[in-house]
Amino acid sequence: MTNRRIEQYKHLRQVARNYLSGLAAKDKYPEIDLKAVGKLLGICRAGTLIFESESDVSAMMDFTIAERLYDGKSLIDREIESSQDIDEDKHAILEAFRSGYTSLFEVRGSNPAEHTIQLYDLLKDEDNEIIDINLSLSIDKSRLLFFRIVRFKDFAMTSGVNFIFSAKRKDFFLRRYRSELKTRFIIDKSITRFLIFHRLNHEFGQEIELV
Numbered sequence: 001m002t003n004r005r006i007e008q009y010k011h012l013r014q015v016a017r018n019y020l021s022g023l024a025a026k027d028k029y030p031e032i033d034l035k036a037v038g039k040l041l042g043i044c045r046a047g048t049l050i051f052e053s054e055s056d057v058s059a060m061m062d063f064t065i066a067e068r069l070y071d072g073k074s075l076i077d078r079e080i081e082s083s084q085d086i087d088e089d090k091h092a093i094l095e096a097f098r099s100g101y102t103s104l105f106e107v108r109g110s111n112p113a114e115h116t117i118q119l120y121d122l123l124k125d126e127d128n129e130i131i132d133i134n135l136s137l138s139i140d141k142s143r144l145l146f147f148r149i150v151r152f153k154d155f156a157m158t159s160g161v162n163f164i165f166s167a168k169r170k171d172f173f174l175r176r177y178r179s180e181l182k183t184r185f186i187i188d189k190s191i192t193r194f195l196i197f198h199r200l201n202h203e204f205g206q207e208i209e210l211v
Contacts, residue, residue: 005155006115009131012152016093017160023065023075032075037064040186041198055205058161059198066097066148066159067191074098092152100150100159102194104177106167107143110136119145122174130156138208142167146197163201164208173200 024032038044041063043056051057065075076097079086086094105119105128115136119128128149135158139145144167148159165173180196181189 005131006133008152009115009155009157010133012089012093013157013160015089016097019090019093020065020097021061023079024061029070029075029078031070032064034060034064037069040191040195042202052202055161055163055201059163059201062148062159062161063194063198066100067194068188069191093150096150096152097148097159100148102146102148102190102197104173104197105145105147105149106170107139107141107145109141110139112137122170123177128156130158132158135162143206143208144170144173146201163197164206165200165204166206169204173204176200 022028024034035044035047035049037060038049041056041060043050043052043060049060051060063069068074068077070078073081076094080094080098103121103123106122108118108120108127110117115131115133117130117132117136117139119130120126121128122144130149144165145158146163146165147161149156150159177193177196177200181192184192184196186192186195
Protein backbone atom coordinates (compact mmCIF):
# COMPACT_ATOMS: atom_id res chain seq x y z
CA MET A 1 0.00 0.00 0.00
CA THR A 2 2.75 2.44 0.96
CA ASN A 3 4.73 1.86 -2.24
CA ARG A 4 1.60 2.31 -4.32
CA ARG A 5 0.76 5.55 -2.50
CA ILE A 6 4.28 6.89 -3.04
CA GLU A 7 4.24 6.05 -6.73
CA GLN A 8 0.83 7.68 -7.09
CA TYR A 9 2.10 10.73 -5.21
CA LYS A 10 5.14 11.04 -7.50
CA HIS A 11 3.00 10.66 -10.58
CA LEU A 12 0.34 13.20 -9.61
CA ARG A 13 2.95 15.65 -8.34
CA GLN A 14 4.70 15.59 -11.71
CA VAL A 15 1.48 15.84 -13.72
CA ALA A 16 0.30 18.74 -11.54
CA ARG A 17 3.58 20.60 -11.92
CA ASN A 18 3.48 20.42 -15.71
CA TYR A 19 -0.26 20.97 -16.10
CA LEU A 20 -1.02 23.73 -13.61
CA SER A 21 1.89 25.95 -14.64
CA GLY A 22 0.18 26.33 -18.02
CA LEU A 23 -3.01 27.73 -16.51
CA ALA A 24 -1.39 31.10 -15.93
CA ALA A 25 -0.50 31.50 -19.60
CA LYS A 26 -1.92 34.65 -21.17
CA ASP A 27 -3.07 32.83 -24.30
CA LYS A 28 -5.25 30.51 -22.21
CA TYR A 29 -6.77 33.02 -19.80
CA PRO A 30 -6.17 36.52 -21.21
CA GLU A 31 -7.77 38.21 -18.20
CA ILE A 32 -4.78 37.29 -16.04
CA ASP A 33 -2.79 40.35 -15.01
CA LEU A 34 0.34 39.08 -13.29
CA LYS A 35 1.42 42.62 -12.39
CA ALA A 36 -1.87 43.18 -10.55
CA VAL A 37 -1.33 39.88 -8.74
CA GLY A 38 2.22 40.97 -7.97
CA LYS A 39 0.95 44.20 -6.44
CA LEU A 40 -1.30 42.25 -4.08
CA LEU A 41 1.68 40.13 -3.05
CA GLY A 42 3.94 43.18 -2.70
CA ILE A 43 6.43 41.97 -5.32
CA CYS A 44 5.58 44.40 -8.14
CA ARG A 45 7.49 47.67 -7.93
CA ALA A 46 7.29 50.44 -10.52
CA GLY A 47 5.54 48.06 -12.87
CA THR A 48 8.19 45.35 -12.58
CA LEU A 49 7.87 41.98 -10.85
CA ILE A 50 10.75 41.52 -8.42
CA PHE A 51 11.25 38.07 -6.94
CA GLU A 52 13.47 37.99 -3.89
CA SER A 53 13.63 34.20 -3.75
CA GLU A 54 12.43 31.02 -5.41
CA SER A 55 9.70 30.99 -2.77
CA ASP A 56 8.26 34.20 -4.25
CA VAL A 57 8.02 32.58 -7.69
CA SER A 58 6.25 29.49 -6.32
CA ALA A 59 3.97 31.61 -4.12
CA MET A 60 2.89 33.80 -7.01
CA MET A 61 2.05 30.78 -9.17
CA ASP A 62 0.06 29.11 -6.39
CA PHE A 63 -1.79 32.32 -5.55
CA THR A 64 -2.53 33.06 -9.22
CA ILE A 65 -4.09 29.71 -10.04
CA ALA A 66 -5.75 28.68 -6.76
CA GLU A 67 -7.22 31.82 -5.20
CA ARG A 68 -10.54 33.34 -6.31
CA LEU A 69 -9.15 36.39 -8.07
CA TYR A 70 -11.31 36.47 -11.21
CA ASP A 71 -14.91 37.48 -10.55
CA GLY A 72 -15.05 35.22 -7.52
CA LYS A 73 -13.47 32.27 -9.28
CA SER A 74 -9.99 30.81 -9.43
CA LEU A 75 -8.26 29.57 -12.56
CA ILE A 76 -8.80 26.08 -11.13
CA ASP A 77 -12.56 26.79 -11.11
CA ARG A 78 -12.46 28.10 -14.65
CA GLU A 79 -10.55 25.09 -15.91
CA ILE A 80 -13.05 22.70 -14.31
CA GLU A 81 -15.95 24.62 -15.86
CA SER A 82 -14.35 24.77 -19.30
CA SER A 83 -15.60 22.55 -22.11
CA GLN A 84 -12.19 20.93 -22.58
CA ASP A 85 -11.69 17.20 -22.31
CA ILE A 86 -9.73 16.60 -19.12
CA ASP A 87 -8.27 13.17 -18.37
CA GLU A 88 -8.70 11.35 -15.05
CA ASP A 89 -5.40 12.51 -13.53
CA LYS A 90 -5.97 16.16 -14.39
CA HIS A 91 -9.54 16.03 -13.14
CA ALA A 92 -8.36 14.58 -9.81
CA ILE A 93 -5.75 17.33 -9.55
CA LEU A 94 -8.22 20.11 -10.30
CA GLU A 95 -10.76 18.83 -7.78
CA ALA A 96 -8.06 18.39 -5.12
CA PHE A 97 -6.91 21.97 -5.63
CA ARG A 98 -10.47 23.34 -5.71
CA SER A 99 -11.23 21.75 -2.33
CA GLY A 100 -7.78 22.59 -0.95
CA TYR A 101 -7.09 25.39 1.49
CA THR A 102 -4.19 27.18 3.13
CA SER A 103 -3.43 27.00 6.83
CA LEU A 104 -0.66 27.19 9.42
CA PHE A 105 0.48 23.75 10.52
CA GLU A 106 2.54 22.67 13.50
CA VAL A 107 4.91 19.78 12.78
CA ARG A 108 4.17 16.93 15.17
CA GLY A 109 6.54 14.38 13.66
CA SER A 110 7.68 12.67 10.47
CA ASN A 111 8.21 9.18 9.13
CA PRO A 112 11.00 9.34 6.53
CA ALA A 113 10.59 5.64 5.70
CA GLU A 114 7.03 6.32 4.53
CA HIS A 115 7.75 9.92 3.43
CA THR A 116 5.00 11.29 5.66
CA ILE A 117 4.74 14.30 7.97
CA GLN A 118 2.30 14.46 10.86
CA LEU A 119 0.79 17.90 11.37
CA TYR A 120 -1.62 19.82 13.55
CA ASP A 121 -3.67 22.51 11.82
CA LEU A 122 -3.48 25.51 14.14
CA LEU A 123 -6.29 27.40 12.41
CA LYS A 124 -8.78 24.54 12.06
CA ASP A 125 -7.84 22.57 15.21
CA GLU A 126 -7.36 19.19 13.54
CA ASP A 127 -4.68 16.62 12.78
CA ASN A 128 -3.38 16.01 9.27
CA GLU A 129 -0.81 13.92 7.48
CA ILE A 130 0.84 14.67 4.15
CA ILE A 131 3.29 12.91 1.88
CA ASP A 132 6.38 14.91 0.94
CA ILE A 133 9.54 12.99 0.09
CA ASN A 134 12.13 15.75 0.56
CA LEU A 135 10.44 17.62 3.38
CA SER A 136 9.87 14.46 5.44
CA LEU A 137 13.63 13.94 5.52
CA SER A 138 14.39 17.53 6.53
CA ILE A 139 11.65 18.95 8.74
CA ASP A 140 11.42 18.66 12.53
CA LYS A 141 9.18 19.74 15.39
CA SER A 142 10.90 23.12 15.69
CA ARG A 143 9.05 24.39 12.61
CA LEU A 144 5.68 25.65 11.52
CA LEU A 145 4.55 25.30 7.92
CA PHE A 146 2.09 27.43 5.97
CA PHE A 147 0.90 25.81 2.75
CA ARG A 148 -2.10 24.82 0.69
CA ILE A 149 -3.11 21.25 1.52
CA VAL A 150 -4.62 19.28 -1.36
CA ARG A 151 -6.26 15.90 -0.81
CA PHE A 152 -6.54 12.94 -3.13
CA LYS A 153 -8.29 9.64 -2.47
CA ASP A 154 -5.42 7.95 -0.64
CA PHE A 155 -3.18 10.80 0.53
CA ALA A 156 -2.73 14.54 0.94
CA MET A 157 0.16 16.74 -0.14
CA THR A 158 1.13 20.40 -0.40
CA SER A 159 0.39 22.39 -3.53
CA GLY A 160 4.14 22.89 -3.87
CA VAL A 161 4.87 26.07 -1.90
CA ASN A 162 5.75 26.16 1.80
CA PHE A 163 6.44 29.09 4.12
CA ILE A 164 8.56 27.89 7.04
CA PHE A 165 8.59 29.56 10.47
CA SER A 166 10.01 28.91 13.92
CA ALA A 167 7.60 27.02 16.19
CA LYS A 168 8.92 29.07 19.13
CA ARG A 169 6.98 32.05 17.77
CA LYS A 170 3.71 30.17 17.23
CA ASP A 171 1.65 32.41 19.52
CA PHE A 172 3.06 35.54 17.89
CA PHE A 173 2.13 34.36 14.38
CA LEU A 174 -1.37 33.40 15.46
CA ARG A 175 -1.93 36.79 17.13
CA ARG A 176 -0.52 38.63 14.13
CA TYR A 177 -2.69 36.68 11.72
CA ARG A 178 -5.89 37.22 13.67
CA SER A 179 -5.15 40.91 14.14
CA GLU A 180 -4.32 41.54 10.48
CA LEU A 181 -7.31 39.51 9.32
CA LYS A 182 -9.53 42.08 11.03
CA THR A 183 -7.70 45.14 9.73
CA ARG A 184 -6.42 44.08 6.28
CA PHE A 185 -9.35 42.08 4.91
CA ILE A 186 -9.13 41.91 1.11
CA ILE A 187 -11.77 40.31 -1.13
CA ASP A 188 -12.21 37.13 0.92
CA LYS A 189 -10.71 35.31 3.90
CA SER A 190 -8.66 32.83 1.90
CA ILE A 191 -6.98 35.51 -0.20
CA THR A 192 -6.31 37.67 2.85
CA ARG A 193 -4.83 34.71 4.75
CA PHE A 194 -2.40 33.98 1.92
CA LEU A 195 -1.34 37.64 1.69
CA ILE A 196 -0.78 37.86 5.47
CA PHE A 197 1.42 34.78 5.63
CA HIS A 198 3.28 35.72 2.46
CA ARG A 199 4.16 39.00 4.13
CA LEU A 200 5.11 37.18 7.35
CA ASN A 201 7.32 34.90 5.29
CA HIS A 202 9.20 37.92 3.98
CA GLU A 203 9.68 39.18 7.54
CA PHE A 204 10.23 35.98 9.52
CA GLY A 205 10.44 33.07 7.08
CA GLN A 206 13.17 30.49 7.45
CA GLU A 207 15.06 28.28 5.04
CA ILE A 208 15.87 24.65 5.61
CA GLU A 209 18.31 22.49 3.71
CA LEU A 210 16.36 19.78 1.94
CA VAL A 211 17.97 16.35 1.97
